[in-house]
Amino acid sequence: MSNSRTALIIGVGPGLGMSMARRFGREGLRIAVVSRSAARHGAYLADLATRGIEATAHVADVTDRTTLSSVLDEIRRDSEVAVAYYGPGLARVPVPITEIDIAAAQSAFDGIWPAVEMVRAVLPDMLDRGDGALLFAGGLSSIRPMPMVGHLALAAAALRNYALTLNAALVERHVYAGTLTIGGLVERGDIHAMVTADPARFGGPVGHTLDPDRLADAAWDMYRARDRAEEVFDAFGG
Numbered sequence: 275m276s277n278s279r280t281a282l283i284i285g286v287g288p289g290l291g292m293s294m295a296r297r298f299g300r301e302g303l304r305i306a307v308v309s310r311s312a313a314r315h316g317a318y319l320a321d322l323a324t325r326g327i328e329a330t331a332h333v334a335d336v337t338d339r340t341t342l343s344s345v346l347d348e349i350r351r352d353s354e355v356a357v358a359y360y361g362p363g364l365a366r367v368p369v370p371i372t373e374i375d376i377a378a379a380q381s382a383f384d385g386i387w388p389a390v391e392m393v394r395a396v397l398p399d400m401l402d403r404g405d406g407a408l409l410f411a412g413g414l415s416s417i418r419p420m421p422m423v424g425h426l427a428l429a430a431a432a433l434r435n436y437a438l439t440l441n442a443a444l445v446e447r448h449v450y451a452g453t454l455t456i457g458g459l460v461e462r463g464d465i466h467a468m469v470t471a472d473p474a475r476f477g478g479p480v481g482h483t484l485d486p487d488r489l490a491d492a493a494w495d496m497y498r499a500r501d502r503a504e505e506v507f508d509a510f511g512g
Contacts, residue, residue, distance in 0.1 A: 278304065278352075278353045278354050279302075279303050279304060279353070279354050279356045280303060280304045280305065280306050280349065280353040280354060280355050280356060281294070281295070281298035281299070281303040281304070281305050281306070281355075281356060281357045281358075281359065282306050282308070282346075282349060282355050282357070282358040282359065282392075282396065283295050283298075283305060283306065283307045283308065283359050283361070284308045284336065284358070284359065284360050284361065284362060284388070284392055285308070285309065285336065285360065285361040285362025285363070286307035286308065286309045286318060286361075287309065287363075288314070289460045289461060289486045290361060290411060290456075290460050290486040290489055290490065291307070291309075291361055292318060292321065292486075293486035293487050293489065293490035294359055294361070294490045294493060295307055295318070295322060295327070295329065296321075296322065296325060296327070296487075296490070297487070297490035297491060297493070297494050298357065298490075298494065298497075299322055299325065299327030299328075299329065300325070300327070301494065303356060303357070304327075304328045304329065304330075304353060305322060305327055305328070305329035305330070306329070306330050306331075306332060306349045306353065306355075307329060307330070307331050307332070308331075308332045308333075308334050308336075308342075308345060309331075309333070309334075309362075310333065310334065310335040310336070311333065312331065312333050315331035315333075318331060319331055330349075330352075332345045332348070332349065333345070336362050336385070336388035336391075337384055337387075337388065339387070339388075339391060342388055342391055342392075343391060343395065346391070346392065346395035346396070347395065350395065350396065350399065354399070354403075355396045355399065355400070355406070356405070356406060356407070357406065357407040357408075357409060357497055358392055358393075358396045358406075358407070358408055358409070359409040359410070359411070359493070360388070360389045360392050360408075360409070360410045360411070361410070361411035362385065362388070363385075366381070366382070366384075366426055368422065368423050368424030368425060368426050369424045369425040370421075370424050370425075371421055371424050371425060371427065374424070374425045378425050379425055379428055381425070382425045382426050382428045382429040383428070383429050383432065384429075385429055385433075386429055386432055386433055386436070389410060389433060389436065390436075392408075393408060393440070396408070397449070400449045401444075401447055401449060404447065404448045404449075405448055405449065406449045406450070407449065407450040407451070407452070407497050407500075408437070408440060408449070408450070408451040408452075409451070409452055409453070409454070409493055409496070409497065410433055410434075410436075410437045410451075410452070410453045410454070411453070411454045411456060411489075412430050412433045412434050412437070412453050412454070412455055412456065413426070413427075413430040413455070413456060413457070414430075414455055414456060414457025414458075414506070414508060414510070415427035415430045415431070416430040416431045416433065416434035416435075416455060417431075417434070417455060417506070418457070433453070434453055434455060434504070437451050437452060437453035437503065437504075438451075438453065438503050438504065441503040442503075450496075450497065450500045451503065452493075452496045452497070452500075452502070452503045452504060452505075453503065453504050453505075454489055454492065454493060454504075454505055454507065455504055455505070455506045455507065456484065456489065456507050457506075457507060457508040457509055457510050458482050458483055458484040458507060458508070458509025458510060459482055459483045459484065459509070460483070460484050460486050460489070461483050461484065461485055461486060482509045482510060483509060484507050484509050488507075489507060492505045492507075493505075
């Protein structure tokens with residue numbers, strides 16, 4: 275029998291996104307993965323199928339609000355979204371924090387609005403049921419000054435605050451929100467692949483990587499225990 279309880283994975287990729295899909299699928303949840311291209315969906319679904327995980331794949335560029343909203347509505351019609359995870363990393367060249375203008379500052383938040391759209395879509399059903407979870411992946415610059423990420427630090431701090439404030443607002447209504455605050459190169463991910471392919475340009479990643487399976491295990495434990503709203507992973511030290 276098909277399990278209608280679904281873990282929604284927005285921004286799935288070969289690193290953390292797929293680790294999240296495998297981890298939550300291993301616990302018996304149906305998986306719905308969303309990414310901006312279908313190019314790797316076949317491989318993702320095949321990987322999950324070999325593990326006995328039922329999954330569907332959907333195409334949406336998260337910056338396209340109309341398409342994202344339509345995909346989220348489709349998933350909601352077909353299943354009960356028990357947990358929704360937001361983890362896309364939008365490609366942006368950092369603007370030095372000392373040089374930003376208003377337009378540059380506003381552009382940093384392009385990755386925040388889709389997170390709000392996800393919550394807007396799935397939260398009402400969770401509140402009606404009195405159960406559900408919202409998970410986010412953010413950056414270490416949200417809690418530590420990291421000038422190298424420039425204007426993107428503004429959005430990282432906003433996403434973290436959004437998750438923590440949601441959790442405080444929802445805890446008495448039995449819906450959980452939490453965030454993974456990530457400082458390091460996530461192994462098997464696209465950015466990790468780019469860095470390791472050109473060490474002369476980016477430097478060696480040794481000592482600065484994170485195992486996505488470990489992050490996904492932490493996310494599952496946060497979802498299960500609901501005793502903390504944040505886990506910090508710091509491969510840079512300090």
